[in-house]
Amino acid sequence: MSDSCGYAEARRVAIFGGTHGNEMSGVALVSVWTRDDREIRRSRVRTEPFLCNPRAVEKCARYIDTDLNRAFTPENLSMPGGEELPYEVRRAKEINQIFGPKGSPDAYDVIFDLHNTTSNMGSTLILESATDHFNLQMVHYIKKAMAPESCMVLLTEHPQLKYSTTRSVAKHPVGLEVGPQPQGVLRSNIFESMRRIVKHALDFIEMFNGGVEFPACRVEVFRVHERVDYPRDTNGNISAMVHPHLQDCDWEPLNPGDPMFQTFDGSTIAYQGAGPVYPTFINEAAYYEKHQAFVTTFRETLAVSAIRKSTK
Numbered sequence: 337m338s339d340s341c342g343y344a345e346a347r348r349v350a351i352f353g354g355t356h357g358n359e360m361s362g363v364a365l366v367s368v369w370t371r372d373d374r375e376i377r378r379s380r381v382r383t384e385p386f387l388c389n390p391r392a393v394e395k396c397a398r399y400i401d402t403d404l405n406r407a408f409t410p411e412n413l414s415m416p417g418g419e420e421l422p423y424e425v426r427r428a429k430e431i432n433q434i435f436g437p438k439g440s441p442d443a444y445d446v447i448f449d450l451h452n453t454t455s456n457m458g459s460t461l462i463l464e465s466a467t468d469h470f471n472l473q474m475v476h477y478i479k480k481a482m483a484p485e486s487c488m489v490l491l492t493e494h495p496q497l498k499y500s501t502t503r504s505v506a507k508h509p510v511g512l513e514v515g516p517q518p519q520g521v522l523r524s525n526i527f528e529s530m531r532r533i534v535k536h537a538l539d540f541i542e543m544f545n546g547g548v549e550f551p552a553c554r555v556e557v558f559r560v561h562e563r564v565d566y567p568r569d570t571n572g573n574i575s576a577m578v579h580p581h582l583q584d585c586d587w588e589p590l591n592p593g594d595p596m597f598q599t600f601d602g603s604t605i606a607y608q609g610a611g612p613v614y615p616t617f618i619n620e621a622a623y624y625e626k627h628q629a630f631v632t633t634f635r636e637t638l639a640v641s642a643i644r645k646s647t648k
């Protein structure tokens with residue numbers, strides 16, 4: 337059999353929590369694993385828990401000066417350092433030094449970045465590339481291991497909408513987004529789902545490093561299509577809310593003519609696209625400042641190559 341892709345062993349892995357200081361599952365898990373790492377230890381992998389934005393965690397805020405999960409741009413990372421830089425830009429440069437440099441052979445193999453959402457997305461894995469077959473095989477493994485609980489895959493690869501994440505310093509970046517959970521709140525069910533995903537992910541890497549070959553497969557993903565803002569008045573203030581028929585319906589098809597927003601005087605604004613889309617991040621609290629009510633996606637099935645450990 338040919339057609340299988342070789343990937344280097346993934347020996348250096350990091351688990352990031354507190355990239356956003358008010359998303360509590362990742363903050364709590366990193367703190368648990370920093371005190372006792374037996375649960376995340378595997379014989380063929382070195383896994384480091386890491387708190388990304390300790391000042392934001394202390395304030396229980398998303399960020400201090402600017403969103404850390406947008407800060408890993410080439411411009412920021414190559415900027416000469418200095419006290420006058422926004423806190424998160426300084427922090428991005430530090431994280432890039434420890435776990436990167438981004439895009440270099442020295443970068444960590446895999447970074448899991450733990451996030452929570454106020455949206456009803458359930459467990460979601462976020463990938464940034466449709467051609468990283470190592471990551472696609474890993475999410476296929478995790479989805480099977482999590483069943484019957486669902487685990488969706490959001491693909492953020494997009495010419496305009498992709499953003500420069502904290503995890504992007506790794507060769508294989510993986511976002512975990514679990515909700516619904518309010519900001520600043522811990523919910524045990526959300527915490528446990530996140531913990532299970534990390535466990536399965538580390539088991540996959542351990543097996544891969546041990547020489548297990550993973551056969552070709554197919555994986556369902558939701559590819560980011562568009563950001564949709566709230567309707568606004570002439571002063572730029574929000575003039576409508578997510579419609580009750582759309583609220584909490586992440587990953588369900590939104591068809592042309594379906595209700596999308598409800599104005600303060602009770603009228604309905606319908607979706608007017610050409611065909612069905614799959615909205616997600618519906619009414620995410622952190623996205624009001626980003627002028628985003630939800631993101632639309634298209635559902636696709638990706639063909640994933642067989643993978644095996646490359647022998648160099």
Ligand SMILES: CC(=O)N[C@@H](CC(=O)O)C(=O)O
Pocket residue numbers: 356405451452453454462501511513620622
């Ligand atoms: C709610 C939230 O923070 N979501 C993350 C998604 C991601 O990590 O790609 C963000 O916007 O940075």
Ligand SMILES: [Zn+2]
Pocket residue numbers: 355356359450451452
């Ligand atoms: Zn987040």
